[in-house]
Amino acid sequence: MNKQEFLNSLEEVLELDENTLKGDEILMKIEQWDSLAFLSVIAMADENFDIVIEGSQLEEIKSVADLVALVEEHLSA
Amino acid sequence: MINNPLDFSGKRVLITGASSGIGRACSILLSELGAKLVLNGRNLDSLKSTMSLLEGNGHVLAPFDMADTNGLCDWVKTLTKEYGYLDSFVHCAGIQITKPIRMFEKGFFDDTMHVNLASAMAISQGFRIKRDRSKQGSIVFVASIAGLIGQTGNTVYGASKAGLMSLTRGLSMELLRDNIRVNCVAPALVETDMAVRTKQSMTDAQYQHILNQHPMGVGEPKDVANAVAFLLSDAAKWINSVPLPVEGGYLAN
Numbered sequence: 001m002n003k004q005e006f007l008n009s010l011e012e013v014l015e016l017d018e019n020t021l022k023g024d025e026i027l028m029k030i031e032q033w034d035s036l037a038f039l040s041v042i043a044m045a046d047e048n049f050d051i052v053i054e055g056s057q058l059e060e061i062k063s064v065a066d067l068v069a070l071v072e073e074h075l076s077a
Numbered sequence: 078m079i080n081n082p083l084d085f086s087g088k089r090v091l092i093t094g095a096s097s098g099i100g101r102a103c104s105i106l107l108s109e110l111g112a113k114l115v116l117n118g119r120n121l122d123s124l125k126s127t128m129s130l131l132e133g134n135g136h137v138l139a140p141f142d143m144a145d146t147n148g149l150c151d152w153v154k155t156l157t158k159e160y161g162y163l164d165s166f167v168h169c170a171g172i173q174i175t176k177p178i179r180m181f182e183k184g185f186f187d188d189t190m191h192v193n194l195a196s197a198m199a200i201s202q203g204f205r206i207k208r209d210r211s212k213q214g215s216i217v218f219v220a221s222i223a224g225l226i227g228q229t230g231n232t233v234y235g236a237s238k239a240g241l242m243s244l245t246r247g248l249s250m251e252l253l254r255d256n257i258r259v260n261c262v263a264p265a266l267v268e269t270d271m272a273v274r275t276k277q278s279m280t281d282a283q284y285q286h287i288l289n290q291h292p293m294g295v296g297e298p299k300d301v302a303n304a305v306a307f308l309l310s311d312a313a314k315w316i317n318s319v320p321l322p323v324e325g326g327y328l329a330n
Binding site: 012013015035036038039040042043044046052054056058059 | 174175176177179180229230277278279280281283
């Protein structure tokens with residue numbers, strides 16, 4: 001999975017139209033970002049990258065770029 | 078000697094999910110009560126760790142993957158051929174993955190249902206065929222309060238555990254002629270590896286909300302093992318088809 005595919009997966013989780021995320025969005029400003037989106041991102045990271053994002057870690061994440069940084073080493077070019 | 082209805086001496090019990098958590102606690106307690114155990118799990122090293130904690134001897138290890146639904150009945154038949162008839166069966170094996178509906182897909186559904194639910198049916202199928210019907214047999218499934226209440230992101234797990242409760246009712250009637258009782262326990266949150274993973278899958282505030290719903294705090298694996306041992310034993314010989322909540326007052330809250 002490359003960065004664009006990750007953003008597309010994120011769009012699916014957030015139920016956004018395809019290619020609407022640019023990567024610099026603030027999560028709290030996305031209308032669809034809520035507690036269920038939280039749970040979904042954690043499940044997605046676990047399933048796709050075998051990464052356990054701990055809940056406390058996720059509280060530090062403010063933007064889509066922070067999410068990308070978290071999984072970056074697992075993304076292909 | 079005083080008759081002890083919780084005495085499991087001379088009884089052979091199959092325990093699935095014995096490598097950790099509630100399954101491990103059930104294994105330890107039942108061995109202390111005199112049972113000879115057949116320990117099942119996926120991870121051989123973890124099963125050996127459970128084995129090292131048991132009282133008595135004559136226990137055996139029987140790793141097998143609960144996801145292999147079609148192989149389970151024959152696996153149980155092989156066990157009875159190798160180790161003798163089973164008197165009881167405790168089904169602790171289970172998986173839980175927190176996934177809101179937007180993440181729903183067939184593979185996730187199938188995995189959860191096969192490991193948590195279909196395996197219970199398939200093992201019961203093998204257990205029923207190969208046993209000494211002159212003795213009362215007993216089965217206890219480890220369900221969950223998730224099968225009784227609604228929990229966000231835990232719907233499929235809850236459905237599998239509600240399914241186990243339904244299986245309990247159906248099999249308790251179907252297996253009357255086989256002299257087998259079928260009951261289940263429904264624990265709330267218990268301090269296990271599964272609980273650690275649940276904690277990791279949510280924010281601290283979300284986990285604290287769950288903790289706040291437990292009036293007596295979260296349970297210990299042994300709290301559930303005590304209830305399982307009771308339902309499995311002759312002390313419960315006239316108790317059938319019961320879903321016993323083991324939840325420190327969770328449901329009264």
